[in-house]
Amino acid sequence: MNYIGLDELLLSALKEDIGTGDITTNCCIPAENRSEAYFLAKEDGVICGIDIAQKVFSLVDERIAVIPKCKDGDAVKRGDIIAEVIGPSRGILTGERVALNLMQRLSGIATVTAKAASAVSGTKTKIADTRKSTPGLRVLEKYAVRVGGGHNHRFNLSDGVLIKDNHIAAAGSITAAVNAARAAAPHVMKLEVETETLDEVSEALEAGADIIMLDNMSLELMAQAVKLVDGRAITEASGNMGEKDLLEVAKTGVDFISIGALTHSVKSLDISLKFQK
Secondary structure (H helix, E strand, O other), rough: OOOHHHHHHHHHHHHHHOOOOOOOHHHHHOOOOOEEEEEEEEOEEEEOOOOHHHHOOOHHHOOOOOOOOOOOOOOEEEOOEEEEEEEHHHHHHHHHHHHHHHHHHHHHHHHHHHHHHHHOOOOOEEEEOOOOOOOOOHHHHHHHHHHHOEEEOOOOOOOOOOOOHHHHHOOOOOOHHHHHHHHHHOOOOOEEEEEEEHHHOOOOOOOOOOOOEOOOHHHHHHHHHHHHHOOOOOOEOOOOHOOOHHHHHHOOOOOOOOOOOHHHOOOOOEEEEEEEE
16 A cells, blocks of 8 residues: 555554564574564455555565565455565564554454445445544555445545534534535535434435435434435445444445444454464
8 A cells, every 4th residue: 555654654663562672582583594484364354454564574674575475355264375474583573563463453454344345245335434443543444444345434534524413513403514514614525414313314405415424223214314315415324333234224225334343343353473494
């Protein structure tokens, strides 16, 4: 992936992990030692973060080579070799944990996103993430969502107007909040409103919302809301969607299903780094 702040992000992670030096490695392993190792999938899943791991090792020691055996987005089985790592033993050992932590987490996100996308395959509905990401890692986690076949919602608060329940409460009404946003936001920016009832959907439509979030609605109410909108705005289902039957949600006709659980509580994919003896 191309990201202008990637080196800074990874250097910060390495500094956190290494501290003033890898005492164990530096004490036990001669500086001239070279090793061959490999990333091993210990469960089935979708791989993400090979390039990230490669960058981690290059920042530790540019003499370390990572030779991919698959690419981001590929499905792997337990026992598959993901990539080989060759170079100075000290550098490989020192960069191992940061490289693994990132690859495991990103692969976990890609895996669960791929499952969600597969669940709604054949419908018009798309799977999207949210801003419920790990602070500092959002750009990587949203990349993993794309690798898994999902779509990105807003990256940050400046990306679009999303009027939620607390904005509505503070502004006084959906109409007041939408009118204020229309007057102040750039004309090219989309405006989304969170709704929980059909009356709120109607108000958001009348106010001119581009996207209407159907939050914590039952399937029956969601289907009624989609019928009410009738293509006049994009519809997005939200609210604990990671626990729902996604195909049934998609059958209501919503355009998007946003799932915070893609990033906020995902289980990392089990991957290990093994040295050749």
